[in-house]
Amino acid sequence: MKTFALALALACLTTAGAFADTCAATAAGKNLAGAAKTSFLGKCQKDAQATCDAQAAEKKLAGAAKTSFTKKCVKDAVGE
Template sequence: MMKTIISAGAILLLLTTTAFAQSSAAAPAAKMTAPAASASGPSSCESQAVGKNGKPLTGAAKTSFMKKCEADDTSSASSACESKAVGKNGKPLAGAAKDAFMKKCVADAGK
């Protein structure tokens, strides 16, 4: 009888702990999806500048976030342009041709 009660208590404890762990783990994942989605342009960075409490960032926190967000946008545009930097003959561009292409491509991506 005593073994049955202890076993039932252990199972109940295990099930409630597992359910609690799943519900609390799902909440941070939902919070991470909105800011993690990256679109181009400063307006998207502006809209993503929201703190953990849901309020817009201000001051130094906003400045830091905006710098990081804009740098991420530039680096993603740069890597996209890097893969497109191919000449008419199918070989990768090099030197001045590559520099000119990259400058124009990154500028166009920022628009």
């Protein structure tokens, strides 16, 4: 169990670096506001979810480990 927890912690650390900027930072850098910002953040979150799901599948995570990994991965990517 300790090995699994360590592997999960390392996976989360490497995932955080996978995104150069967060969605929020990118939107701010592009000076987006209103509907354009909402649309951009929605698409960015969908893209982050797909990327994180793929990474979880690649790591062969399932159940609670997959949920936890994906949730943190998306949160880091979106910038919440």
